[in-house]
Structure formats: C-alpha cells, structure tokens
Amino acid sequence: MAEMGEATAGNRAVLCIGDIHGYVSKLRSLWSNLEVVVGFDSFATALVIFLGDYCDRGPHTREVIDFLLALPSQYPRQRHVFLCGNHDLAFAAFVGALPPPPDGSPFAATWAEYALNEEREGWFKGEGYEAMHVQGRRWGG
Template sequence: MSLPTLDEQVELIESATRILSRMPNLVERSAHHVLIVGDVHGSPTTLKHLEWLLEEHNFELVVFLGDYVDRGSAQIEAVDFVLRLLIECPHRVILLRGNHELPYLNYRYHFFRAVLGAYPEHVWHLFNQCFAQLPYCLVLNGEGILMHGGISKDIVHIRALNTHPKGMLEPPDEVQQLLWNDPYDFEGTFAPNVFRAGFWLFSRTALEEFLEANSLCWLIRAHEPVAGGYEPRWDGLLTTVFSCPEGSPDGRAAVLVLEDEKRTVVHIG
C-alpha cells in the first residue's frame, strides 16, 4: 500500500480534523448493527481484515476505540485508513482517542519516526492536532459506554466531559485517565496502577457506581492485550476488545459485532 503524497496527506489530515473539531468530547449515538474495533497499532493484518469486513457487511455504525499508531509496520497506513473512513461516512464512523494518540507517547513509541521516514516533521504535528480533536467516549443506545482505557476516579458524571475544551494535545489528568486506567479485582474502588505510573486501577465496585451514576449498563474498552482479543468480565459489565494480533499474548485478536442484544466475536489472526 503506497502512502499519499505530501499534499494529499496534509489534505487528508486537515479534512478529518475539521470533521472531528465539530464533535463533542462525549458522543451519543443509537444504532442496532455496530462494529467495534479495539487497538489497531499499525497492524497490516488488522487492516486487511477490516477491509474485508467492511466490504462484506453494511454496519450501521463503526466504532474504533483508539490506538491506531505505534508499534506496527503500517502505522501511517492505519491512521490514514480510519481517517478516510471518517471522511467518507462521518455519520457512520466514530474514532475515539487512545493513549497512543497523545504526542508524548507516540513520539516515544515510534510513530514520530514512522512519519519522519516519509514526510517532513510538521506532518507529525498535524497528525497530533487531529488526534487532539478525537472524542474520548461514546454512549451507545443510552445503555452502554465505550472508551479506550477505563473510568476516571475524578469524573463521576461522564457528560461533564463536554465541559472540557476540545483540541488539547495533553488533556488534564482526570481526562487522560479515560485513556489509561485498567480494571482489576480488589477491594475498594481505585488503586494506583504500578504498571502505568500515575494512573489507576478500578474495581468492579467502582464501575458499578459509575454506571449507576450515569444510568448505564455496561462498558466496552480496549487498551489491554487479552488472549483471543476478547475478554468479558464482571458478569458482562465490562468487556475488553483488542484488535492487533501482533500485540496479543496468543497471536489472536478480535473485533466485536453488536446486533441489538446479540454479541458476535470475529477473530483476527
């Protein structure tokens, strides 16, 4: 897959940025046939599988849970793929922000180098200005919430997200927690996450309290490699979807299809 020319790349990023800048931090949508994609991380395997899925099925809504870049061999191709989908179908595609859509992280984990291998440095800055416009969460059908990482110990009512300004390259800590926090089994609600310094683990109790406060029933997130790419927890209150086989513990990843009350796992790799 050849990369766009410099002018084409800049036009693609700027067009997507304009669309994203009009979206709130918390998006609310209703749909009955939904494709949910976890971390892509520049995986060419995942991109090929997604191309096939989108050709074979007419999804009402396609939701990406973030982490398009870093690690894989097709990082620019991956982010261009999702940006083109957004531009072609802005009402059917939701791109959420992951922790690797933070400039300090994608500088460290090789997206910076990938961009500089093909374009001048200002293109990396344009990508990150685009990432800064990505929404953080999606409330689906008024029932569930989708995000990259996990609930924040400092945000009780999720609709308060829309009081935060858009376009922040590095959002405040309480918002970044949505991109970083992880579920864990322990007593209490939140505990320091020793694996992700400065962020938090949240318990089933914390999630139950959050869902009740926001009149929601479940959470779907990405962020953690899990065997098979799919892991339901806590009697279905929480589900992790991971879509990059190269980063999975068993070399298998997945996407999730929601059809009303039915959930279908489609494996990759």
C-alpha cells in the first residue's frame, strides 16, 4: 500500500488508505498498526477514506473486498468512504458491471496505445481479454 495518511477533522481522526491491490495480509497488518498508533479511542471513531485500487497484482482481491465490506459492522462508530480507483474501474468493466463506452468502441480499444509494451509488461491474454481495458483510462483520463 503506497499511500496512508492521518489528519484530524475537529475531534475525529481522518485516515486515508490507498493502493491495497489484493494484499489482504498487508491490509490487516496496516489496520492493526493504525489502531495502535492512532489510539483505540480515536481509531474507533475515525473517518477512514479508502482511495481505491483494491484489486490487481496481489492474490487476494476477494478477501480484501470481504474485509472492507465487514468494516461498518465491526467498527460501527467509524465512518467509511470507499472511492473507486482506476484498477477497480477496469475490473468492473471486465466483469460487465459498467455500460459500454458511449462512443461504441470496445473496452479493449484502450490497449492499442500500449501494444508496443506488451512483451515487457506481460499482460493478461486469457479468457475475457477482449472485454478488458487498461486501468480505466477511458474514464480516468
């Protein structure tokens, strides 16, 4: 996880966590460390903003999502905000959760500009490749 920060909003701690990328063990470790560093009382009422990129790279995307979905019931006094990152947007397109681009182009059209780097990058070419696009670049700029 490349990003983690803390601030206060009034009397409430504000925690920002980003780039989990499917590494649930690192997320659990970070969560435990934050609870200690921030202090149990402040942590219990913190505003926790997740900056996206929950999936991709690490092997446990489902476990990361399960962990995040359980937070409101496990920490009812915290407030949780879940933002969508570019990897999450690409994953949503891959599983068919996004409508097709309004210009009628396929999601895979975003791969064309990166074709020269394909050998170096080792992109996924398995089942469903035709429906994927590169990290939500069509919407994320």
